[in-house]
Amino acid sequence: MSDPRTVRVDAGAPRGSDIVASARPRLSWATETDAPGWLQSAAELELRRGDDVETSSVAGRDSVDVPWPFAPLAPREHVELRVRTTGADGATSPWSEPRGIRAGFLADGEWDAAPIAHAAPDGPAQPVLLRTEFALDAGVAAATLYATALGAYQVAINGTDVDEQVLKPGWTPYRERLIHETTDVTGLLRDGANAIGVRLAGAWATEEYGFRDHARRVYGEQPAFAALLVVEYDDGSELRVRTGPGAWSSHPSPVTASGIYAGESHDARRELPGWSEPGFDASAWTPAAPGPELVVPEARTSPFVRRIEELPVAEVITTPSGATVLDFGQNLVGRLRITVRGAAGDTVMLRHAEVLEHGELGVRPLRAAEATDHYTLAGAGEETWEPEFTFHGFRYAEVSGWPGEFDPADVTAVVIHSDMERTGWFDTSHDLVRQLHENVVWGLRGNFLYLPTDCPQRDERLGWTGDIEVFAPTASFLYDVRGFLDSWLVDLAIEQVDGVVPFVVPNVLDADPTPAAAWGDAATVVPWVLAERFGDEEVLARQYPSMVAWTEAILAIAGDRRLWEGRFQFGDWLDPDAPPENPFKAKTDTDIVASAYLFRSVDLVARAAERLGHAADAERFGRLREEVREAFLAEYVTPSGRMVSDAQTGYAVAIEFGIAHDAQRDALGARLAELSRRGGYLIGTGFVGTPIIADALSSTGHVDTARRLLTATGNPSWLYPVTMGATTIWERWDSMLPDGSINPGEMTSFNHYALGAIADWMHRVLAGLAPAADGYRALRIAPTPLEGFDHASAEHLTPYGTARVAWRREGDDVAIEATVPPNTTATVHLPGAHDEVEIGSGVHAWRVPAPASPPSPGVVSLESPLADIVDDPEAYAALAGALDGGEPGSSAPMLRSIAWVPGRDLGEAIRMRTTAVQFDAVAAALGELNRERGLAG
Structure with missing residues (x-):
């Protein structure tokens, strides 16, 4: 196909519908062509209103969110639109297939129905x-x-x-x-x-x-x-x-x-x-x-909620107590459809839960939610039933009262969620990381049901603002969430009180909301993400008063010191070192988190004001941004690049929010990497630090440290839940403990997408596909072949068409392929290269030398520095295995308590923590490893 062909004409209707909510819907279209470097020079739009035909022309490259160029639609009007495009080479596409558009709104004053x-x-x-x-x-x-x-x-x-x-x-x-x-x-x-x-x-x-x-x-x-x-x-x-x-x-x-x-x-x-x-x-x-x-x-502007998928029973389990439990093999959101035969009055009970605990249905995390359905039979032969006005988050369902012999084929799990178009995919050779990404996708599916919820199973299921604030970039890659989040942002603005954003939207918790950093900042962050990922300037303009109101509210709290301090905060919520009953007690001081988000919101408002043409606001908020920056650095960062809360999240926000001066970034990044090593490359961050720590490390030259964090399997880590059989992202790093018991904290969920925000880094850095201009009008292609990964790829359906980056190790080389959609360009940074290149649309391929492998490990012993042990995965595994003594995982708490620093040797660190038998076992295990490596020892 060398000639252009116009496809995907879009007017913002919900998926599977032609109904639009505006008299002037914005229009988008995409062009398919094999012509390299294709750019649109013009487009022609044709609107058919009954027997009348109107046309309009667009000059230049614009093909996303183009303003409606015709007379406004009237209520219930049905029209057809088609588009054709002309490239810079002069070739014109055929007309697209007509796209039906139906006006779904009512005229002013037309609604006269009484409830x-x-x-x-x-x-x-x-x-x-x-x-x-x-x-x-x-x-x-x-x-x-x-x-x-x-x-x-x-x-x-x-x-x-x-x-x-x-x-x-x-x-x-x-x-x-x-x-x-x-x-x-x-x-x-x-x-x-x-x-x-x-x-x-x-x-x-x-x-x-x-x-x-x-x-x-x-x-x-x-x-x-x-x-x-x-x-x-x-x-x-x-x-x-x-x-x-x-x-x-x-x-x-x-x-x-x-x-x-x-x-x-x-x-x-x-x-x-x-x-x-x-x-x-x-x-x-x-x-x-x-x-x-x-x-x-x-x-309606948001997507419909529909039955999306059906899953059969994967296994029928008889629990130790004798109950019948069905395992569907996947933690999902929806309900069960049953087909049953019995006498009138027989009642089947279906009780739902996400996990089993010691073989029984684990219902404690549900708290007051009963999550139980009952069906009483009419006795009319075969009867099929599915609940209609409820939903559950579950993998397991206990069935009782079933009349006659139970057949698992008579029960089906029906998956429901907002019907958004899937737009993003990721794959890799690393099996656990691939499953982690799949868990992120299922977590999104389960919690995007009319609004972005925190969890779908317990007595909550609320639109917590902090969760979507950190997850919006990941969501925007995986699905077309424009209409979904656009509608929710309307509700957010409605629920603001004197600019303050409540913890949850819709707000059903507190009529007088309390400002909280990272949570309330959804008002500024989510609109900016929609503008960045979809080129949606209309939502940015509509939400701008909400953005300003929130930012003014927290600036007023900060006062002349330009620091948000001394107030209630969630902080780096669910830092793994926080007590189960006090998840806000993180290592990073809450004032640092709050003041960092003060900077972030002021910065985003300044940038939005500049983009929208609000010159006075752009100047004012730009000046305030610098005042907040200098106040933050003076209060929390020492001249040598240490932070007063010497913990990972503090460094990550200073780097990734752009607070630190360029001259400080290297020192802050080095300390962040050192802290990550000191923690044994296990997770040390909560809701705030986790989504950005990999970016903070990789942007300061420590991508291998980010790799170690991503691929760790100990508790806590991203992959620990995967090793425990998780099929969604957990709320806590250890929602399930290694012994199979549920975390003792009152609050725990096995389907919480926030900590899955790492997937955005996997798309952009590991696979190497990122937007370089709003709405992917330009791409950044920068794959990162990490040690331990043989291949990785990311694919995204942008507003312009499909973009894809894939890399694969082939001998001593890395083969890279990239697809750049028509009407876009890309900046390419190849592994090992110093310069970037600019390319146009089409399919491109490169072959570059593979990154140098790390040096072969040396002799390890009790005299080895702790840093050398933790940087040598085989040595660390030998150490852990020797300390476990046949009880896998038993040494984890002790190992986690060690600071893996270069100035202390292993024997000194463990001598007082181990028995003589364990100590000798470690020495023997390290000696055996040396022999396997062909080294003395």
Whole structure:
């Protein structure tokens, strides 16, 4: 294919939909061509409105987030767009396939539906059925349903569900923002009698939030539903069916109880066949009650939540207590679908958990979340059921009450999450690192369900701001998260109080939020990431007031000292040395973390102001940035390059946030590398330091230290959970202890993506694929063939097309291949090269000498310096094996307590910590290693 071909025309609709939420959606397109160095010189857009055709031209390279050049869309208008492009070589592509675009928003004042609810609930959060009937004349041209809920709902028209979405409309700050779905239901309507049926439950809207006895309902006691159906006839007339008093009736649901945390109970004996079809006898139903007043809903911009994948039972386990537990082989988020046969009244119970502890279902980490579903059979032969208004985080499920012989083929795990397009892939020869990356992907999938949550399983599942603040770059590579995070940022701005960002968004914990560094800084960091990774300047401009408000709030706290100090902070949360019950007690002082983030937010606001053309703000925040920098360096960094908190996270933030002057970076990086070695190349950082420590090391010339941290398998490390069988990222480095028991801390989760932020470094540095300009308009290709890795690759579907970098060791060389999408360029830095080269689009290949192998290890003994032992993985393994004495891992606490410094020898360090037998065993093990190496000893 040498001629250009325009593909992937995008108007910002959710995946699998043509519905847009704006009258002027921004447009993007990509061009495929084999022509090397292809750059777009112009593009032509054609819009078809019925029989009318409009065209518009774009000069130059712009093909991402191009402003809508036509007259605004009208509500319910359906148009078709196609694009063709011309390259700098003069060749013009054929027209793209037409892309349908449907206006999903309502006109101002058009929403006039009144909310309705259960007429007589017998308790809080009561699920309910709602229905109405209406008649249609012949000649229906189109029908559009706008629907929302304070809760979660599904609509059926004439007995058929209107879509396959799950738990819609999701969770937003309900008092200030509701989302409506816009659904084309033309094909479900009939001439004559029609019926609408609604299944409704409370979900997030009626859940109790808070910890221990502080849990309370925030939004209300009962769910409510509102909808407007607009039917358009061929002659231009309309019929509108809306919720409100009089025409709608309610009835208790066969779902007898439902909650996000508790689970769902369904009594099939209460099902009402035909209830959502016309002609159903609803004489026993009660007129629906008016619901609470709701804000006018707005059209969806975030992705739909759908059933994405199904997993079969991998193993049936009989636990020591005799329980039947199903293992699905993967920690996932969703629910179970069962097919069962039994007598009326038989009840199957499904209890979910992420891990087994000593062979039994490990439910303690769930805290107050019951995570249990019940299905009571109707006794009507084969019955298939899946909960509708709840979800669980689990790998294991305990099944009880199953009638008859159990067949694992009758149970399927249904994976649900926001349906975002997968855009990023990574592969490597290192099996454990490959599995680590897969765990990151599954962690994202499980926690991106309408909003970015901290965890999907316990009595929390909240939109913690700190988690997504550190993880946004990784997420932006792996999936197209633009619409997902764009929508969540709208909620973040809504929930700010005097500029202060709450810990969670939506905020259900504290009406008067407390500022916390790294958490509240999501207000500045996440919009900047979207601009950097997707070229999304529109969200940056929209969020700019929110960014400024947060930054002004923390500047006010800092005062004239320009330091954020002496206040509540999460700090370097979950530093592995922090006590399980006090996860904020990290090695790096919380004031250092807070003041570093003060700099980061001031810096990002200054850069955003400059980019958006706010000259006065750019000057002011630029000046404040330098004042914060100098205050930080004067307070926390000595002239020789030591920090007053001599711990890894402090050095990492000073380097990676750009606080340190260029002349200081080498000294800070050297100390960071030394501290990493002193810790035995095990993790010594928490939420703040972990996402950036590898970058801080590699950018200061210590990439091999970063490699040692990445590939360590001891506790704590990124790979320790992998060696323990993890299939997602854990909240704590040791959520599961080596003996198979769950961490004793009250707070632990086995599906928390934050510490998986290392994957972004794996993409950019290890594989070597990174953006060099906003939205990957230019790439940086800089692969790093690390010792112990035979190959690595990263692939990313950029807004311009697929970019890929792959390297592989071949004998004494490294073979490198790169794909640069059309209409982009790349800067290439090859291993061992001093200069960079600029290339255009196309497929490129290079062959370079492999990096020199490390020198062969020398003789090791009890007289060897500790640094030499820890830098020699074989020697360290021999030491650990000798100390374990047949109990693998038993020496880990002692080894972790040693500072692996060059000025002290091994024998001195372990003599007082070991028995004579152990001491002699170490000497013998090191001697044996020397003999295996052909060395004296």
